[in-house]
Amino acid sequence: DQQVKQNSPSLSVQEGRISILNCDYTNSMFDYFLWYKKYPAEGPTFLISISSIKDKNEDGRFTVFLNKSAKHLSLHIVPSQPGDSAVYFCAASVNFGNEKLTFGTGTRLTIIP
């Protein structure tokens, strides 16, 4: 069973606009959430994280929102830039550690110049 779900396999956004990537989870034990970005032929790169004691974390153009009651998180990128075109993975772990990450299936984001 897929404990972390990214229901949109792809997303296209105009340069300069906001990109919103969504992620849902089913395991209520998850208490730490991460977003990774992946370019072709490279490993995933950590982008931003949030613990369950918060509902928002911001880092520059990237903001992650967590809605625990809905078991939903989202990544907002604003403004979107061509270099943001990549596959984005949502991941989750338990016990506020990230020894064992459970990943979603990814969303391919394409920024249109």
Added chain:
Amino acid sequence: GAGVSQTPSNKVTEKGKYVELRCDPISGHTALYWYRQSLGQGPEFLIYFQGTGAADDSGLPNDRFFAVRPEGSVSTLKIQRTERGDSAVYLCASSLEGSGLRNEQFFGPGTRLTVL
């Protein structure tokens, strides 16, 4: 500084053969992880080392898969009697410690394994 490196970058083998995949973590990182990414899927956890010992191997799919980290640095993932379903990208990651908030995992570029 050098990141996580993995060799080979590509490996093609025949069904039934034995393969070894190598991971060199970032120097000083005590925790090391192996993941497998099949086509169209996200990375799937296989095993996690803290130092030389496997702290969690719950993700290894069966006893054909085995991993070692004898000196607490380089790790080797070993697959016996390979099957076509083993074809995937095998990712290695390392982190400074195995637990704790914001303990970021740094990933290598992966080894693409193809079993014919």
